[in-house]
């Protein structure tokens with residue numbers, strides 16, 4: 001039996017979208033392949049609210065995260081971490097020999113404008129990374145307030161991890177002045193895992209031209225070159241299956257409307273948060289809760305394994321905590337194409353299970 005996914009990626013994929021993955025292959029150097037990539041890029045620009053260049057990568061989001069720090073850091077990166085995924089971005093720097101400092105917030109808390117200002121005012125950094133939505137703690141950063149700070153430092157390249165939030169949360173990339181905004185297919189976009197997406201500003205492209213040892217497969221300049229000059233091609237052979245499904249799913253997303261999709265996510269978040277307050281406790285800063293995933297302190301007295309087993313019997317896959325929060329929290333993902341009704345039914349079942 002397929003267990004319905006209430007985990008923060010991969011998310012449920014509509015059967016008609018899954019079917020598009022089975023579209024017959026085409027030559028990746030053909031005009032049809034370019035037309036497909038162009039269509040995807042134009043639709044993604046709408047979803048991401050940007051005029052920047054869209055690059056695709058046949059990898060998960062981590063590939064483009066690693067590529068970003070390699071392609072755009074010349075002197076030193078400041079990595080702002082609010083949990084597991086921020087820390088991972090720092091590791092991507094150090095394991096590639098990129099000079100980087102880690103600025104960690106307490107788990108469940110945001111990156112503050114003061115932290116950004118303190119780091120950027122030193123003049124030591126030419127790139128920063130920010131986690132827009134931290135999936136391990138269920139927190140989203142106050143991007144508008146952070147943007148007020150980093151916009152004062154126009155030479156700094158701003159890279160944002162929006163892997164678990166793009167197309168769920170509202171992230172107006174150009175308004176926020178984000179140079180490189182990264183996401184994956186398997187979370188709010190509601191597609192199978194296997195492709196990563198990023199928007200890249202002209203400023204970032206110019207910067208990359210001055211950076212050495214950018215690698216090859218995840219070199220943003222190479223990816224951008226194939227989009228701009230070929231045009232709309234991919235340096236190697238992309239996952240065409242994902243592209244067919246992505247092109248189709250983006251139509252569905254735009255049909256729902258980016259704002260409506262955001263509203264649906266907010267509504268689901270509120271339901272999950274209210275449930276957590278009533279039955280358990282919220283783990284994170286109540287003023288900055290994520291709209292795509294809720295991290296709940298397990299105060300039920302039942303171990304997660306028991307709850308999860310009972311939910312499994314009811315046809316659901318649950319998610320435990322992540323990293324150091326593994327045993328003390330569990331997470332309710334409400335992202336992608338889940339509906340309010342599906343979430344309500346899930347929480348009704350969850351209530352019965354914890355009260356049993």
Ligand SMILES: *Cc1c(COP(=O)(O)O)cnc(C)c1O
Pocket residue numbers: 009060061062063085131133134135161162163164184
């Ligand atoms: C899932 C996730 C990642 C990793 O993305 P992959 O596509 O699995 O490589 C990075 N950052 C955040 C915030 C995530 O939720």
